[in-house]
Amino acid sequence: MLYIVSMKPDTSSTLSCSTRGTLAQTLWLLGMAFSTAGGILLIAWLKPALPIRVAAVAVPLVCGVAYAFRLLRDLARLDELQLRIQLEAAATACLGVFLVTLLYPILQIAGFVGQLQPYYVVFLLVGLLLVGYLNANRRYR
Amino acid sequence: MRNTLRVLRAEKNWSQADLATHLGVSRQTINAVETGKYDPSLPLAFGIARLFEKRIEEIFLPEVGQAAR
Numbered sequence: 001m002l003y004i005v006s007m008k009p010d011t012s013s014t015l016s017c018s019t020r021g022t023l024a025q026t027l028w029l030l031g032m033a034f035s036t037a038g039g040i041l042l043i044a045w046l047k048p049a050l051p052i053r054v055a056a057v058a059v060p061l062v063c064g065v066a067y068a069f070r071l072l073r074d075l076a077r078l079d080e081l082q083l084r085i086q087l088e089a090a091a092t093a094c095l096g097v098f099l100v101t102l103l104y105p106i107l108q109i110a111g112f113v114g115q116l117q118p119y120y121v122v123f124l125l126v127g128l129l130l131v132g133y134l135n136a137n138r139r140y141r
Numbered sequence: 142m143r144n145t146l147r148v149l150r151a152e153k154n155w156s157q158a159d160l161a162t163h164l165g166v167s168r169q170t171i172n173a174v175e176t177g178k179y180d181p182s183l184p185l186a187f188g189i190a191r192l193f194e195k196r197i198e199e200i201f202l203p204e205v206g207q208a209a210r
Contacts, residue, residue, distance in 0.1 A: 079165070079166040079167050079170050080166065080170065080181070080182050080185060081166070081167065081169060081170040081173055081179055082167060082169075082170075084179070139178065140169065140173045140178050140179055141169065141172070141173075
């Protein structure tokens with residue numbers, strides 16, 4: 001998930017730490033998304049040999065790991081208020097996913113929702129994280 | 142918690158951004174502390190006190206009724 005970063009001002013370069021961090025995270029995440037989509041299409045349509053399939057899996061994996069490292073590195077540079085904001089956003093997201101996951105079986109049996117797909121959880125997590133971030137950020141503005 | 146940060150900052154003629162740079166935090170943090178929306182951590186409170194050469198309790202004051210807790 002995309003992590004919204006706002007860090008200490010860095011006056012030593014034209015791009016602030018915040019901008020560089022967010023840009024790098026976005027690029028790695030987009031790289032992962034596009035290489036995943038590309039890999040799926042490549043494997044499904046061309047049915048390539050094993051080395052190509054391994055490469056198709058490895059590229060998004062590398063992008064994902066790089067994204068995670070970048071995110072954690074940027075997290076360590078946040079100041080205490082930003083950490084609190086991120087914590088509140090993460091708590092909102094975890095709580096929302098927890099409740100929905102617990103309630104999903106009864107909603108499914110009652111016929112209100114269909115079969116649970118893994119990407120539903122991802123969308124829910126990202127959406128709630130964003131809502132939590134914006135809410136906490138507004139409160140401490 | 143109340144604080145006199147805005148007054149102390151004004152005495153030095155610093156902007157919130159200036160103070161934030163001195164303390165190594167974001168301007169948003171300074172604003173949130175000044176407006177009482179956020180209570181700083183102890184290290185940050187000590188940093189503020191050291192910067193203004195005052196004791197912490199001269200800068201940060203409990204709300205009425207808070208001290209009794």
